[in-house]
Amino acid sequence: MLKRIARLRGCLLLALCCLLGFGAFGADVTQVHADDGASSYNYSFWGNTVAAPKAYEATILLNGAKLGTGPLKDPADLFVSADGQLYVLDAGNNRVIVLDRQFKLVRIIDAFLRDGKKEAFLNPQGLFVTDRKELIVADTGNKRVVHLDQDGNVIKVIESPKSELLAEGFNFEPVRVVADKAQRIYVMAAGVYDGFMEFSASGDFTSFIGANRVNFDPTDYLWKMLSTRAQRSQMVMFTPTEFTNLDINDEGFIYATNGQASDNVKKLNAQGSDILRREGYFPPEGDIRFTTLDGPTRLADIDVADSEIFAILDATRGRVFTYSGDGHFMYVFGGIGNQLGEFHTPVAIERIGDDYVVLDKALGELTVFQTTEYGRTLNEAVRSYYKGEEEKAYELFQKTINMNANLEFAYAGIGKALLRQGKYGEAMQYFKQSMDQRGYSKAFLLYRKQVLREHFTAIMTGVAVLVLGLFLIRRYLKHKGGKKIVPMEA
Numbered sequence: 001m002l003k004r005i006a007r008l009r010g011c012l013l014l015a016l017c018c019l020l021g022f023g024a025f026g027a028d029v030t031q032v033h034a035d036d037g038a039s040s041y042n043y044s045f046w047g048n049t050v051a052a053p054k055a056y057e058a059t060i061l062l063n064g065a066k067l068g069t070g071p072l073k074d075p076a077d078l079f080v081s082a083d084g085q086l087y088v089l090d091a092g093n094n095r096v097i098v099l100d101r102q103f104k105l106v107r108i109i110d111a112f113l114r115d116g117k118k119e120a121f122l123n124p125q126g127l128f129v130t131d132r133k134e135l136i137v138a139d140t141g142n143k144r145v146v147h148l149d150q151d152g153n154v155i156k157v158i159e160s161p162k163s164e165l166l167a168e169g170f171n172f173e174p175v176r177v178v179a180d181k182a183q184r185i186y187v188m189a190a191g192v193y194d195g196f197m198e199f200s201a202s203g204d205f206t207s208f209i210g211a212n213r214v215n216f217d218p219t220d221y222l223w224k225m226l227s228t229r230a231q232r233s234q235m236v237m238f239t240p241t242e243f244t245n246l247d248i249n250d251e252g253f254i255y256a257t258n259g260q261a262s263d264n265v266k267k268l269n270a271q272g273s274d275i276l277r278r279e280g281y282f283p284p285e286g287d288i289r290f291t292t293l294d295g296p297t298r299l300a301d302i303d304v305a306d307s308e309i310f311a312i313l314d315a316t317r318g319r320v321f322t323y324s325g326d327g328h329f330m331y332v333f334g335g336i337g338n339q340l341g342e343f344h345t346p347v348a349i350e351r352i353g354d355d356y357v358v359l360d361k362a363l364g365e366l367t368v369f370q371t372t373e374y375g376r377t378l379n380e381a382v383r384s385y386y387k388g389e390e391e392k393a394y395e396l397f398q399k400t401i402n403m404n405a406n407l408e409f410a411y412a413g414i415g416k417a418l419l420r421q422g423k424y425g426e427a428m429q430y431f432k433q434s435m436d437q438r439g440y441s442k443a444f445l446l447y448r449k450q451v452l453r454e455h456f457t458a459i460m461t462g463v464a465v466l467v468l469g470l471f472l473i474r475r476y477l478k479h480k481g482g483k484k485i486v487p488m489e490a
Contacts (some may be wrong), residue, residue, distance in 0.1 A: 039341070042407060043288060043329060045281050045435040050406040053373030055322075056356060058341030060103070060368035070107050072364030077176070078350040078357060086350070086357065088366070089137075094121040094431060096135065101352070103368075109135065109396070112146070114154050121146070126176035126188070135186060137175035145174050145187060145199075158185070161205035161207075178248040186254060188243050195272060196246065196254065209272040212243070212258055241476040249304045257299035257312060264299050265273050265312060277384045280409065283436075286314045288320075307386035309379070311439065313358070318343040320356060324382045328409040330447040334358065341367060354379060374403045378410075382408035385413055390420040412436040419443055424450055 042052045057361045064071040073092025080086055085106060088097040111120045120140030129135055139246035145158040173326035176188040183201035187207065195211035246256045253275075254268040264285040267276035272437065279350035286297035300315035308325025318336040323329055335342045345362035356369040371379065380462050381396035393418040401410045415430035416439065424447035452459070 003298040008366050011100060017242060020133040028411075040332060042331070042404075043282060044406070045408055046290060047282070049289065052331065053374040054333065054372050054403050054407060055378060056320075056333040056369040056371055057329055058367050059370045062368070063104055063364055067097065067099065067103070069108065072097075074361055075359055075364055076125045076347060076361065077127050078359050078366075079127050079129050080352050080357075081133060083133075084352060085129075085137070086352065087127055087129055088359070089124055089127045091125060094124065095122075096121075096127060103366075109148075109152060111151050112154055114157065126174065128178050130179055130183075131181075136177050136179055138175055138177045138187065140175060140190075142175075143172050145177055145185065147185070151165055156203045158187075158199055160205045161199070162206045165194075165208065166205070176245055178246055178254065180248060180252040182252075186246065186248070188246055191242075192382050193242060196243065196256070210243075210254065210256060210266065210268040211272070212272075244299055245301045245302045246396055247302050247310075249308070255304050255310055257302050264297065265302065265310075276327065278327040279438075280323070280329055282329070284310075284312070284321070284323040284327050284329070286312060286319065287317065298348060301348045303349050303351050303356075305484045307383045309382060311349060311351065311356065313346055313349045315346055318346050320349060320358065324409075328412075331375060332383065336458075341369070343367070364405060373458075374400070377403065378407075381410070381413060385417060388420070390417045393417045394421075408433075408434045412439055415439050415443065418444070422450075424475065 015488055016032040018262075019407040021320055032361055040052045040054045044050050044299040069090070070093075072088070073089050075367075076087065076091040077089040079089075084101045086099040086103065088099065090097055090122060095112075097108055098106040111118050113119075121139050124137050124138040125134065126138035134155065135146075135148045135150075137146045137148075139146050143159065147155040147157065149155055158174075160170075171191065173190040175185045176191050177185060179185045185203075187197040187199065189197055192208075193211070193466050194208040196209050198206050198209050200206050229412050243256050243258045246254055248254050252270070255276075256266045256268060257264055258266070263274070263283070265276060265283075269275050276284070278284065286299065290296055295312045295316060298316045299312050301468035302310060303309045303313075305363045309322065309330075310325075311320050311322040313320055319332050320330050321329065333341070334346070336344070343358065343360045343363070346358055347361040350357050350358040354371045358367045358369070359365075360367070377396055378400050381393055381400055384393035384396055394414055396416065397410045397413040401407060404410075411430045411434035413435065414425040414435065416431065418424075419439070419442070424443045427443040428440055428447060431437075431443055
């Protein structure tokens, strides 16, 4: 009996190894990622990489010498305030550099007064600026969050929070920070797997929000069943992953990135539920194809702009992927390399108007990307659709596909614009071209109702005539069949 069990285990292991080996081989052969020299591309409905015009081009490269601040040392984060000023967190030099819209130096914040004593930051890793220009810094090295007003005066300092929700001896190491309109502060802390830490306006810890769920992998479970106790003890536990970054929009929704193999991007509401729309061909997670050499996308930052447009930064390949609020992949730019528009260690991204700024930690540089005509047109098309401007969205999407016929979701955009205008028949054609089954079904149902409504009188008249005709024919046949034939008299 024991021999049979051992033999069965061996067969299962051999079969599993064959399956895994075949999967790995297939990945190397078929999953050719978009690293063929093209700096701009998109994905078709079938997952094929298709060429696309450049939406953004790198135009400006800034470093400490050009900014007049001295070399940047391990800069960690960026933020653009409501008035367009750019805040650069120069972590290695323990300071915050403030630039105006023309990237000219405004001031440097490297210290503040607290209870009459001068204090400084220590290896800060995250910053946020409120609409009132209050500065919030994740002062990681000092294990605290510092909240300053626009003049640099201390509003509050959050240190070592106490709560029953926190383990005894909890080590508070804030890494990223954002705040909402109600002055609640959300902190991403190192080593915390329960989600973001929420603090009240007074600085009290209240709860966790948006914890990542554990994804069950049946392959791992099978391996554990077939492994010895010693082997099982060395395997990775099923624990939630940490978030890697976050941003917040004007409505108070938190956009977050994490290190999971799926659902890399989330949009969290007040209850911490993920409400991100994923209506695109593929989830908004960056490259869908990659080799086993460079591995999957590792997201370093996320930036939310107007009209729910958001961009994610892939640290693995140095690319910026931008998506619409519905989750459609709009365009990509950037890369790893030594040319203008490429990076060594990209860590942060921010948007100033329609321009993007990417921060390179290793090189201590800022790269500014500006839109091409194609990028501006596509941005405005998505904005117009979001605002409900159907005619403008229709015209701009038409202009977009004239510049890039491979952008399949633009056809769906045209279909949705036509749908709002009540042109259901035309909308069906565009939805079919974009492989949007949901949109096509909706347009078809509305088109059928429209046809029935427009021809209701004619249809009902025809039905009435048909019924009347059948009734008369039936009576005629009945009357004719009921007549008796009388024989003639001689």
